[in-house]
Amino acid sequence: MQYMLLIYDNEKYQAQRSDAEKGADYQAYDAFSKEFASAIKGGDALHPSTEAKTVRVRDGKSLITDGPFAETKEQLGGFYAVEAESIEAALAIAAKIPWATSGSIEVRPILKFS
Numbered sequence: 001m002q003y004m005l006l007i008y009d010n011e012k013y014q015a016q017r018s019d020a021e022k023g024a025d026y027q028a029y030d031a032f033s034k035e036f037a038s039a040i041k042g043g044d045a046l047h048p049s050t051e052a053k054t055v056r057v058r059d060g061k062s063l064i065t066d067g068p069f070a071e072t073k074e075q076l077g078g079f080y081a082v083e084a085e086s087i088e089a090a091l092a093i094a095a096k097i098p099w100a101t102s103g104s105i106e107v108r109p110i111l112k113f114s
Helices: 011-015 019-035 087-094
Strands: 002-009 040-045 053-058 061-066 075-083 104-109
Touching: 002 011, 002 087, 011 075, 075 087, 087 104
Parallel strands: none
Antiparallel strands: 002 075, 002 104, 040 075, 053 061
């Protein structure tokens, strides 16, 4: 089964970190990607939420606003789609994502339509 691992963290916290700390993150993510290469089916980092737009359609008209849909302490920073035998296996993979130590990882089964 496939699972979406949604990576949330505080953008302000991440922005204030030193170049050395960010470099260590890149190395940790590289190691994570190598360790779980066979399970990872896709994924990427996202630009900051300040670059996001939210679209709502009401009465046939598009309403576009700046920023994410909701104000939160943590923002969606990236994602992985992984193949895992069970939710427990997906949770074990999620626990190895480097930002799990400062943010949170939401794990959700991917609903496949036939």
